[in-house]
Every structure is written in C-alpha cells, then in structure tokens.
Amino acid sequence: MIPEIGNLALVLCLILSMVQIVVPIAGAQTGNRAWMAMARPAARAQFALVVLAFACLVISMLGSDFSVKYVAETSSRLLPVQYKIAAVWGGHEGSILLWLLMLTFWMTAVSVFSRHLPEAMLARILGVMGFISFGFLLFILLTSNPFERLIPAALDGQDLNPLLQDPGMVAHPPMLYMGYVGFSVAFAFAIAALLGGDLDAAWARWSRPWTTVAWTFLTVGICLGSAWAYYTLGWGGWWFWDPVENASFMPWLMGTALMHSLAVTEKRGGFKVWTVLLAIFAFSLSLLGTFLVRSGVLTSVHAFASDPRRGVFILIFLVVVIGGSLGLFAWRAPKVGLGGRFGMVSRESMLLGNNVLFAAAAGSVLLGTLYPLFLDALGLGKISVGPPYFDTVFVPLMAPALFLMGVGPISRWKEASLPDLRIRLQWAAAISVVMAVVLTFIKGSFSFAVAFGLLLACWIVTSAAVNLWGRIRPVPGVSTSLFSRLGGQSRSYYGMLAAHLGVAVFVVGVTMVKGYEIEKDVQMDIGDTVAIGPYTFRFNGVSEGAGPNYQYQRGNVDVLRDGALVRNMGPEKRTYLVQRNPMTNAAIDSGFLRDLYVSLGEPVGPTSWTVRVYFKPFVDWIWFGCLMMAFGGVLAISDKRYRIEKRKARAAAAASAAMPAGVAGAGVAE
Amino acid sequence: MSRFWPLAVFVALVGFLYVGLYRDPREVPSPLIGKPAPQFQLPTVDNPAKTVTRDAMLGHVYLVNVWASWCVSCREEHPLLVEFARQHPVEILGLDYKDTRPEAMAWLGQFGNPYQSALFDADGRVGIDFGVYGVPETFVVDKKGVIRYKQIGPFTPEALNNKLLPLLQTLNSET
Numbered sequence: 015m016i017p018e019i020g021n022l023a024l025v026l027c028l029i030l031s032m033v034q035i036v037v038p039i040a041g042a043q044t045g046n047r048a049w050m051a052m053a054r055p056a057a058r059a060q061f062a063l064v065v066l067a068f069a070c071l072v073i074s075m076l077g078s079d080f081s082v083k084y085v086a087e088t089s090s091r092l093l094p095v096q097y098k099i100a101a102v103w104g105g106h107e108g109s110i111l112l113w114l115l116m117l118t119f120w121m122t123a124v125s126v127f128s129r130h131l132p133e134a135m136l137a138r139i140l141g142v143m144g145f146i147s148f149g150f151l152l153f154i155l156l157t158s159n160p161f162e163r164l165i166p167a168a169l170d171g172q173d174l175n176p177l178l179q180d181p182g183m184v185a186h187p188p189m190l191y192m193g194y195v196g197f198s199v200a201f202a203f204a205i206a207a208l209l210g211g212d213l214d215a216a217w218a219r220w221s222r223p224w225t226t227v228a229w230t231f232l233t234v235g236i237c238l239g240s241a242w243a244y245y246t247l248g249w250g251g252w253w254f255w256d257p258v259e260n261a262s263f264m265p266w267l268m269g270t271a272l273m274h275s276l277a278v279t280e281k282r283g284g285f286k287v288w289t290v291l292l293a294i295f296a297f298s299l300s301l302l303g304t305f306l307v308r309s310g311v312l313t314s315v316h317a318f319a320s321d322p323r324r325g326v327f328i329l330i331f332l333v334v335v336i337g338g339s340l341g342l343f344a345w346r347a348p349k350v351g352l353g354g355r356f357g358m359v360s361r362e363s364m365l366l367g368n369n370v371l372f373a374a375a376a377g378s379v380l381l382g383t384l385y386p387l388f389l390d391a392l393g394l395g396k397i398s399v400g401p402p403y404f405d406t407v408f409v410p411l412m413a414p415a416l417f418l419m420g421v422g423p424i425s426r427w428k429e430a431s432l433p434d435l436r437i438r439l440q441w442a443a444a445i446s447v448v449m450a451v452v453l454t455f456i457k458g459s460f461s462f463a464v465a466f467g468l469l470l471a472c473w474i475v476t477s478a479a480v481n482l483w484g485r486i487r488p489v490p491g492v493s494t495s496l497f498s499r500l501g502g503q504s505r506s507y508y509g510m511l512a513a514h515l516g517v518a519v520f521v522v523g524v525t526m527v528k529g530y531e532i533e534k535d536v537q538m539d540i541g542d543t544v545a546i547g548p549y550t551f552r553f554n555g556v557s558e559g560a561g562p563n564y565q566y567q568r569g570n571v572d573v574l575r576d577g578a579l580v581r582n583m584g585p586e587k588r589t590y591l592v593q594r595n596p597m598t599n600a601a602i603d604s605g606f607l608r609d610l611y612v613s614l615g616e617p618v619g620p621t622s623w624t625v626r627v628y629f630k631p632f633v634d635w636i637w638f639g640c641l642m643m644a645f646g647g648v649l650a651i652s653d654k655r656y657r658i659e660k661r662k663a664r665a666a667a668a669a670s671a672a673m674p675a676g677v678a679g680a681g682v683a684e
Numbered sequence: 685m686s687r688f689w690p691l692a693v694f695v696a697l698v699g700f701l702y703v704g705l706y707r708d709p710r711e712v713p714s715p716l717i718g719k720p721a722p723q724f725q726l727p728t729v730d731n732p733a734k735t736v737t738r739d740a741m742l743g744h745v746y747l748v749n750v751w752a753s754w755c756v757s758c759r760e761e762h763p764l765l766v767e768f769a770r771q772h773p774v775e776i777l778g779l780d781y782k783d784t785r786p787e788a789m790a791w792l793g794q795f796g797n798p799y800q801s802a803l804f805d806a807d808g809r810v811g812i813d814f815g816v817y818g819v820p821e822t823f824v825v826d827k828k829g830v831i832r833y834k835q836i837g838p839f840t841p842e843a844l845n846n847k848l849l850p851l852l853q854t855l856n857s858e859t
Binding site for chain 2: 287291294295298305325326329332333336337340341343344347348384387388390391616617618
C-alpha cells in the first residue's frame with residue numbers, strides 16, 4: 015500500500031509540473047497575473063508530493079519491505095538502521111528521487127525567498143525549474159521507479175553495497191546533490207532573464223546568494239566524498255580523478271567561476287554574456303555529470319548498474335535542456351549588451367582571468383573524462399586517462415589562478431595602477447619566497463614542486479593580510495579602535511578572506527602530501543616491525559570477530575616512537591554476509607601535522623599478512639581547507655545586505671519593484 | 685558567430701555521447717587475441733616432476749584460467765568453473781599465479797578442482813607473457829594454439845553460458 019501511495023504522489027507531481035511549466039510562463043509572456051500567481055503554489059505542492067513519495071520509500075526501507083524491488087536490491091534485514099536510511103539513496107532509483115527532492119526543495123525555497131522579485135521573473139524562474147522537475151519525474155516513472163514491486167517478494171535483501179555502509183556515505187550524497195541541483199536556481203534565473211530580455215545588475219544580485227549557497231553545499235559534498243574515499247578505499251588516496259568524482263568537480267569549477275563573474279555583473283554591470291553562459295554551463299555540467307554517472311558510458315570505481323534506456327532518456331533530456339538553453343542564448347545574446355569598460359589592469363581583468371582559468375580547468379577535466387569515450391566512438395582504440403593527464407593539465411591552470419587570487423582583491427575596479435600594486439604587494443611577495451624556501455629546507459629535502467606549492471600558499475596568506483591591513487589600518491586623524499575597524503568590515507568580505515585562506519590551507523595539504531608522504535607495502539608476521547619516518551609499526555597478529563552484518567579480521571598494530579607506545583591501531587578487513595565482498599577499513603591516527611594510516615592487505619601465510627603502512631603529512635589540511643572555503647560561503651550568505659533585503663522585502667510584501675542597490679556592498683565585489 | 689559556438693560544441697558532444705551509450709567501456713580487447721599463445725613449460729601444483737607444455741596442448745581446445753589462492757574474486761568464480769567443468773567436456777588449465785604450493789593445494793582441496801592440470805607459475809613469468817594484469821583472467825585457445833578470447837575478471841554465469849559455451853562449440857567444430 016505504502017509504495018503505491020508514493021507512486022501516486024509522483025504521478026500527481028508529474029501532472030502538477032506540467033501545469034507549472036505552461037501556466038506561469040504563458041502568464042509572464044501575456045502579462046496575465048493570475049496565471050503567473052500559479053507558480054508559487056504549484057512549486058510548493060510539488061515539494062509536498064515529493065516529500066510524501068520520499069517518506070514512503072523511507073518507510074518501506076525501514077520496514078524491510080522486500081516486495082519492493084528497490085528495497086530488496088539495496089537493503090537487508092541485518093542492515094543497521096542508519097544505513098537503511100542511507101540505502102534510500104544508495105542505489106540508482108533512490109538517488110534520482112533524492113535529486114528530485116532537492117530540486118523541489120530549491121523550488122520551494124525560491125518561492126519563499128522571492129518577494130522582492132518581479133512577478134513575471136519569478137513565474138519564468140519557477141516555470142524553468144518546473145521543466146527540470148518534469149524531466150526527472152518522467153525519468154523516474156518511465157525508467158527508474160523506486161516503487162516497482164517484486165513479486166514474489168524476496169526473503170531477504172541483497173544488502174547495501176558495503177562501500178556505502180559508512181557514516182560519511184550517509185551525508186555525502188545529500189550534500190552533493192544539494193549543490194549539484196542548487197545550480198539549477200542560477201540556471202533558471204539566467205534562462206528567465208534571457209526569456210524576459212532583462213539582464214540587468216538586479217538579475218545578478220538576485221542570483222548571487224543562490225549560487226553561493228549551492229556552491230557551499232557542493233564544496234562540503236565533494237569534501238566528504240574525498241574523505242570517504244580516503245578511509246574506505248584503503249589505499250590512502252584522497253582524489254582519483256575518477257569519472258564520478260570529475261562529474262561533481264566540473265560543476266564546482268564552473269560554479270566557482272560563476273560566483274566571481276556574478277560579482278562583476280552585480281557591481282559593475284560587466285561580463286553579462288559571460289555570466290549567463292557560466293550559469294548555463296554550471297548546471298549543464300551537473301546534468302552531464304548525472305548522465306555520465308547514470309548511463310554507464312564510462313567505467314568508474316563507483317560503477318552503477320547501467321541501462322541504455324536510461325542513458326537515452328537522459329541524453330534526450332540533456333539535448334532539450336542544454337541545447338535549448340544554448341540556442342536561446344545564441345538567439346538572445348546580442349540583446350544582452352556589454353558592460354562597462356575596464357582597463358588592462360583592474361579588478362575586472364583579474365576576475366576575468368579567474369573566470370577563464372576556471373572555465374578552462376572545467377573544460378580540461380571534461381576533455382580528460384570524455385577522451386576515452388571520444389576515441390572509442392571514433393574507433394581509435396580503448397584507453398584510459400588517469401592522474402598523469404589531470405595533474406599535468408590542472409596545475410598549470412590553477413597556479414596562475416592562485417597568483418591572481420592574491421592580486422585581484424587588492425586591485426581597484428575599472429583601472430588599477432600597476433606601480434601601486436607592486437608597492438603594496440612587494441613585502442607579501444618577498445615574505446612568501448623566503449618562507450617557501452625556509453620551510454622546504456626545514457623539512458629536510460628541497461624539492462621544487464614543494465617549494466612552489468608553499469610559495470603559492472604563502473602568497474595567498476600574505477596578500478590577504480595586506481588586503482585586510484589596507485582596510486583596517488588606522489587613518490590619521492580618525493580615532494577608532496582596531497576592533498571597531500575589524501567589525502566595520504562586512505561579513506561577505508570576511509567570507510571572501512576565509513574562502514581564499516581555505517584555498518591556501520588546501521594547497522599546503524596537497525603539496526605536503528605529494529611531496530613527503532611515505533607509503534610502504536610490506537609483508538608482516540607476528541612481531542615484525544617496519545619503520546616509517548620517526549615511527550615504528552609493530553604487527554601483533556590478526557584476530558577475528560563479527561559485526562552486525564559482517565565478519566571481520568582485525569589487525570593489531572602498535573605504533574612506537576622512540577620506543578614508547580603512541581597508539582594501538584586496528585585496521586579491519588570485513589566480509590559482508592550478503593554480498594560476500596571484502597572491504598578494507600583502514601585504521602587512521604589523525605593529527606594536525608600528519609596522519610598514520612594502516613590498512614590490512616591479504617593473508618600470505620598462516621600468521622603473516624601484507625600490510626600497507628602510510629605516513630601522510632598534513633593530509634587533513636586538504637579537507638580542513640575545503641571546509642574553510644565552505645565556511646567562507648556561509649559567511650558571505652549571512653551578510654547584512656541579504657538580511658536587510660529580506661526584512662525590507664517582508665515590509666513591502668506586495669511590491670514587485672526592484673530592491674535598492676546592495677546596501678553594504680562588499681565582499682569579492684567592492 | 686561567437687554566440688553559436690557553445691551550441692555547436694554541445695551538438696558535437698551529444699553525438700559522441702550517443703555513440704558511447706552503445707559501447708561497453710569495460711570491453712578491452714587483449715593484444716594477444718588472434719596471436720599464438722605464448723610458449724610455456726610448467727610443473728603442476730601437485731607434482732613438481734610432471735610438466736605441461738604449450739605444444740603438448742596443440743590440437744586441443746582449452747582454457748587457461750589464471751587464479752591464485754590469495755585471489756578473492758577467484759572464490760566467486762571457482763564454484764562456477766567447477767560446475768561448468770562437470771557439465772561440459774572442456775579442458776581447463778589452471779595457471780596458479782604467484783602462489784605457494786601448500787596453499788594452492790589446500791585451496792583446491794577446499795573449493796574443488798576443475799582443472800585438467802593446475803600449472804604452478806611461482807614467479808609469474810608465464811602470467812607476464814600472457815599479459816595478465818589482474819587475477820582471475822581466462823584465455824581460450826583453439827586447436828592451432830591461437831588465443832581466441834580473453835575474459836577479464838571472474839566469469840559470471842551469463843558469460844559462461846552466453847559467450848564461452850557457443851565459442852567452445854565453434855572452436856571444437858573447427859579442424
């Protein structure tokens with residue numbers, strides 16, 4: 015009964031989505047206010063229906079109703095409760111439903127926080143989002159229905175993929191999808207603006223916070239995914255340039271470019287064409303990522319079951335949405351007009367540099383991801399593109415972006431003076447060079463790559479310090495305390511600083527891990543020791559035991575430093591009862607400056623095992639840096655001007671007039 | 685017209701994606717297919733004195749199944765092979781890759797032995813000649829000693845029945 019309710023909710027939602035596409039957009043084109051007003055309730059009702067459907071799936075999952083095919087495929091009786099919930103999005107059908115849930119959530123959020131938007135604009139935005147939801151609903155109902163029955167019912171389920179039975183996996187997909195799908199808002203704003211022909215600064219001001227929120231979620235999502243891969247895949251890597259990872263990384267790169275471009279459009283009215291295009295690209299890459307992951311055209315460690323019917327459907331949907339929006343862009347772009355002029359050296363030109371570099375980075379990741387497919391389609395053979403390509407292409411693109419990150423925020427809008435910039439940044443540059451060289455020598459061995467990475471990180475930090483000092487230094491004749499000057503800066507400005515410093519922290523982590531990590535794969539018998547850096551690892555053998563739905567073999571490894579016990583570690587090798595595939599659960603001792611990582615390989619004798627022992631300096635800085643970037647996003651959204659806008663919008667609930675220009679405009683864009 | 689390029693690039697991309705949908709990215713052809721099987725002369729797991737050579741197998745259609753006692757996926761495949769060998773007249777050579785004799789013997793004792801001979805490739809030389817890059821892998825060799833098919837990873841019931849069985853029938857009918 016419950017699955018049928020869920021199914022019915024989805025069917026009703028499909029009908030509603032058609033209404034939401036046609037009526038509000040038609041209303042906006044003809045100026046019919048009643049039709050336009052349909053958008054809000056339709057969006058909210060869609061959300062309610064999808065929540066209902068989702069709840070039905072959760073109930074079926076918790077009740078272990080194995081007469082539902084999807085439940086039988088992704089859950090089992092012994093699966094712990096938290097993973098039964100995670101199993102809701104642990105397979106194809108459920109993860110698409112989660113996608114839809116996020117989309118309708120964003121739609122509802124737009125309908126709530128949009129009192130200041132002109133009615134016609136809102137009608138078009140929700141119409142566009144309604145179209146996307148229509149596509150996904152049709153996809154679910156035609157090819158991927160999670161409520162499909164299994165008759166006769168299975169006695170027990172096939173269990174959730176053991177790789178996904180992990181706390182990180184519970185939170186990773188929802189976060190990632192919030193981000194992915196969140197770019198649909200910026201996309202819908204862009205399409206609505208193209209449809210209505212009013213691409214002004216107000217449009218950029220409205221879509222900016224939405225983009226920042228989506229970007230923040232995506233950052234956290236990718237960060238969780240990377241941390242999960244680090245401790246569950248058992249070989250200590252944190253990024254593999256796997257197609258599925260790339261699928262989430264491309265929208266992130268494009269979204270980063272979009273955020274910066276929106277700042278220019280909002281503040282200076284420039285880059286309009288660019289910004290619209292980036293908004294289309296960011297969401298297109300999210301959709302393309304969904305296609306790549308769901309259609310099975312690429313091989314990946316994440317490999318989901320593939321079904322050509324699904325692939326064909328998503329491809330058609332891609333053609334309609336992306337092709338349609340790019341066509342609309344080609345048709346309307348001449349009307350958009352150019353923004354204000356700016357000099358060769360100005361904040362605009364720096365941000366343009368950022369845009370181009372990030373878009374090029376996204377493009378090269380796309381190329382690398384699809385290159386095997388291109389060659390195969392042309393009959394030129396099967397190849398795989400791996401980290402060597404991505405590392406070679408990515409670093410040269412990101413290094414100049416990191417350099418600009420120091421200069422851009424200090425430059426003036428419109429026209430900056432090069433000599434002035436040189437004077438302001440010369441100390442930052444000098445300190446960075448000295449620190450980079452000194453730090454590399456302290457570590458013992460000089461390596462150019464490490465010195466260069468540290469140089470960029472130091473550069474970001476010192477130039478940010480110069481930037482901040484320029485704003486808070488005492489002005490002669492005005493007596494204010496340092497704290498009041500610090501408090502006088504806007505939150506979006508601090509958000510920008512936090513995000514940029516997060517990048518510096520991230521760069522330090524990557525550089526140090528790449529430069530100084532030690533990995534040893536050794537064969538160990540009871541009592542054997544292996545030394546790595548200052549630590550000695552002693553293998554005390556393996557014991558066996560059982561978890562709720564798995565059996566495990568747990569190694570016992572003592573870590574000694576100067577003869578004293580530092581830590582006892584228990585890396586596990588698990589065999590899940592239903593799927594019978596083995597899983598490594600690495601034991602990790604995390605520290606501020608280093609991680610010790612032990613994972614159990616295969617038994618090679620009665621009591622001897624292969625053991626992987628890794629020493630990973632600064633590896634946690636990678637994820638901490640990502641979280642700082644996300645925190646920067648949070649600060650930027652909590653900026654005063656958005657809160658004031660909201661309050662004012664409430665006061666003038668009925669008014670459809672545009673809001674006054676950004677109140678305490680700051681941040682990336684001042 | 686610069687405003688049309690995003691659309692043009694996208695259209696080309698869709699073409700590739702469409703073609704890609706109908707291809708299996710996992711299907712990697714081995715360069716050895718169509719070539720003679722590499723020369724080997726190996727002792728068997730149970731008897732170091734008894735050796736099997738490639739040339740002794742000429743005139744027979746046979747499988748070379750690469751396995752090892754340390755290989756986890758082999759445990760998945762092994763019962764299928766045991767069952768397959770029982771039901772169909774097929775000669776399977778096991779290539780015990782980088783293993784030790786006692787463990788290999790214990791393994792065969794525990795999981796059954798589908799092999800006509802289990803060859804002992806302790807240092808993995810023969811495996812390297814065959815281009816093995818993961819265990820299990822299986823090669824099908826025809827009567828003339830030419831490799832005709834390579835299975836990467838464990839056999840599934842579908843692969844055994846839909847691919848291997850028809851192939852063996854054709855190869856056996858060749859002269």
